Amino acid sequence: MTIPLPRIAEIRSGFPFRGSIEEDKKGDALVVQIKDVSRESGPDWPTLTRTRLSGRRPFPFLQDGDILLPIRGGNYFAVHLATVPEPAVAALHFFVLRADTRRILPAFLAWQLNYGPAIKHHLWRVQAGSAQLGLRRSDVEGIAVAVPPLEQQARFVELAANIRRQQDIFRQQIANADRLLHGLAASLHGQERKNA
Structure with missing residues (x-):
């Protein structure tokens, strides 16, 4: 059974900063920006900008289980x-989805948004012919x-997590093999110089 997203998740925009995001080491929140997020590992929490929030209260802090969806690019x-x-907020270039956990698991919703063919087709279709990419x-x-x-x-969530772990292992093995090949090539060039 398919259900429209607004019936199973709250959808809201990221935090509307006025102007640029100013760093404040004693600020009250971290800010998740698009540059800080990867599809594979999510936000790089230690490198996020800390800032002092102003404006409407209570602040829309992110919660465990929230889903970030970039809206540009x-x-x-x-x-x-x-x-x-x-405490952290998402910048305005995200939609923040908060799943109704009585009906859908947040990790399952995120997995489906990333891999569901109907969803990919829908997002591609709404972008067709658009001069500026954005949702x-x-x-x-x-x-x-x-x-x-x-x-x-x-x-589904458990299976997806197991597959991601296997992918991480394969990526590490490929990186190790690549380093070995570079090391062998460097060693060969070192021997050639000695023999010259």
């Missing part, structure tokens, strides 16, 4: 925040999500 991916280590709220609200029983969602 044409490379759309969902990032599930399993844990948010300290509007109505684009995101138009996403329909499959919502199987929670137990089945949990099995």
Whole structure:
């Protein structure tokens, strides 16, 4: 059964900073910006800018389980925040999704946003012919999500996590093999210089 995204998740914009984000080492929150987030590992928490928030209160702090969806650039991916280590807000270039956990697991929703063919097709279709790549709220609200029983969602999430761990191992093995090949080549050149 597919359900429109707004029926299973709250969708809100990131925090609207006035002007540039000013660093303040004693500030009250971290700011998640697009440059700080990767699809594979999420936010790089230790390198985030700390700032002092102003404006509307209470501040829309990120919570464990929230999902970040970048809205600029044409490379759309969902990032599930399993844990948010300290007060943080998302910059305006994100939509923040907060799943209704009685109906859908946040990790399952993020997985489906990243890999669901209907979702990818929908986002591609709304971008077709657009001069500037970016998602509007109505684009995101138009996403329909499959919502199987929670137990089945949990099995999908576990399987996806196992596959990601295997991918990480393969990437590390490829990097190690590449270093070995470079080392062998450097060693060969070193021997050639000695023999010259």
